[in-house]
Amino acid sequence: MTTNKSSKVTIVGSGNWGSAIAKIVGRNTKKLSEFDPTVTMYVYEEMIDGRKLTEIINEQHENVKYLPGIKLPDNVVAEPDLIKACEAADILVFVLPHQFIPKICCMLKGKIKSNAIGLSLIKGFVTSEEKGIQLVSHLIHNLLGIEVAVLMGANIANEVAKEEFCETTIGCKDSTNGLLLKKLVQSENFRVVVVDDCDTVEVCGGLKNIVACAAGFADGLGLGDNTKAAIIRLGMMEMINFVNMFYKNGNVKTFFESCGLADLITTCYGGRNRRCSEIFVKSNKSLDEIEREILNGQKLQGPLAAEEVVFMLEQKGVTQSFPLFCAVQKIFKRIIPPPMLIEMLREHPVHQQGYLELLFERKEKEAEQR
Numbered sequence: 001m002t003t004n005k006s007s008k009v010t011i012v013g014s015g016n017w018g019s020a021i022a023k024i025v026g027r028n029t030k031k032l033s034e035f036d037p038t039v040t041m042y043v044y045e046e047m048i049d050g051r052k053l054t055e056i057i058n059e060q061h062e063n064v065k066y067l068p069g070i071k072l073p074d075n076v077v078a079e080p081d082l083i084k085a086c087e088a089a090d091i092l093v094f095v096l097p098h099q100f101i102p103k104i105c106c107m108l109k110g111k112i113k114s115n116a117i118g119l120s121l122i123k124g125f126v127t128s129e130e131k132g133i134q135l136v137s138h139l140i141h142n143l144l145g146i147e148v149a150v151l152m153g154a155n156i157a158n159e160v161a162k163e164e165f166c167e168t169t170i171g172c173k174d175s176t177n178g179l180l181l182k183k184l185v186q187s188e189n190f191r192v193v194v195v196d197d198c199d200t201v202e203v204c205g206g207l208k209n210i211v212a213c214a215a216g217f218a219d220g221l222g223l224g225d226n227t228k229a230a231i232i233r234l235g236m237m238e239m240i241n242f243v244n245m246f247y248k249n250g251n252v253k254t255f256f257e258s259c260g261l262a263d264l265i266t267t268c269y270g271g272r273n274r275r276c277s278e279i280f281v282k283s284n285k286s287l288d289e290i291e292r293e294i295l296n297g298q299k300l301q302g303p304l305a306a307e308e309v310v311f312m313l314e315q316k317g318v319t320q321s322f323p324l325f326c327a328v329q330k331i332f333k334r335i336i337p338p339p340m341l342i343e344m345l346r347e348h349p350v351h352q353q354g355y356l357e358l359l360f361e362r363k364e365k366e367a368e369q370r
């Protein structure tokens with residue numbers, strides 16, 4: 001952990017969620033003595049109507065592209081140079097679309113404080129030829145050699161930025177760091193619970209995006225709330241099964257924190273993955289076209305996560321236990337038509353008598369054996 005009295009914070013990322021969290025973090029560092037008041041925000045530079053985005057943020061205190069209409073505190077300073085932004089930081093908050101994180105970490109290797117701590121808000125996985133699927137926090141830890149906690153929850157960025165009440169979950173092994181990170185991000189309307197089951201928290205964040213795509217397909221097919229409820233339930237069962245199979249120390253209780261069922265619900269109703277998946281079914285457009293037309297530079301995580309997760313399930317020979325994840329991947333690849341989603345869910349293994357007993361008994365037995 002960091003021993004500094006007044007920890008310097010850098011936010012690595014400045015998209016929709018990065019900017020929303022910067023608003024909370026900036027306010028907190030201004031008033032809490034544990035933190036250096038100035039928050040640096042690494043901004044991937046781009047030109048907006050002939051002006052640099054960093055200049056706009058530093059002069060207008062607003063990320064006009066990714067979080068328009070929301071003022072950021074004036075102690076949040078945009079910096080386009082990644083190394084300059086991060087080299088003095090005691091706390092690094094990683095909040096980029098996951099596809100950019102391997103490159104960012106390679107650039108940061110050896111350039112940050114060795115006793116810094118990380119907090120990853122990134123919902124997704126990374127894959128490599130040698131290692132298969134990897135959690136983003138593990139990749140950051142392996143490449144940068146720092147401890148990395150995670151923050152995931154039912155947190156649509158625009159609603160958080162408008163200060164509507166919500167909850168979130170921090171997964172952190174070290175209780176002192178967990179408390180410090182809670183102080184950094186908690187506000188009146190952003191309530192934080194810290195748990196030590198980090199991997200489950202992070203896996204929930206990555207997998208719920210896939211389920212949200214299935215919810216979007218159902219909307220695109222004109223199906224109603226009963227179908228969506230079934231998708232949420234079956235999706236959650238696949239998420240639990242995934243943790244049981246691949247993260248043996250995971251605790252099913254974690255699914256009842258904000259990172260679990262609550263995030264699944266909000267994303268299946270209000271998220272970008274849901275919205276774009278609905279359009280994917282209703283149009284003949286490619287995902288790239290939809291992302292470009294609808295998201296104005298923001299990035300989808302669900303289709304990529306489906307690709308990464310199904311690649312792993314195929315390698316392990318367990319696709320039959322995850323029909324919903326597999327259907328999403330196949331529909332995006334246009335290997336099967338969208339209505340096949342329902343065909344694949346009709347014979348879901350969860351419908352077999354005694355499935356839940358088996359799922360939970362196996363977990364209890366494993367826990368007893370440990």
Ligand SMILES: NC(=O)C1=CN([C@@H]2O[C@H](COP(=O)(O)OP(=O)(O)OC[C@H]3O[C@@H](n4cnc5c(N)ncnc54)[C@H](O)[C@@H]3O)[C@@H](O)[C@H]2O)C=CC1
Pocket residue numbers: 013014015016017018019043044045066095096097098100121122123124155156157158297298299300301
């Ligand atoms: N937006 C939301 O409501 C929420 C998002 N998240 C998660 O937070 C993470 C970040 O999401 P957002 O902040 O919404 O990002 P976003 O979807 O707004 O992505 C755009 C960001 O990517 C940056 N970018 C584009 N090309 C880049 C490159 N080559 N290298 C580095 N950066 C590049 C852009 O500058 C911009 O800051 C994701 O994992 C997402 O799943 C989690 C909770 C809520």
Ligand SMILES: O=C(CO)COP(=O)(O)O
Pocket residue numbers: 123153154155156157209212263266267270271272273274301
């Ligand atoms: O993670 C989110 C809400 O918690 C946002 O989900 P989307 O990326 O689908 O918008």
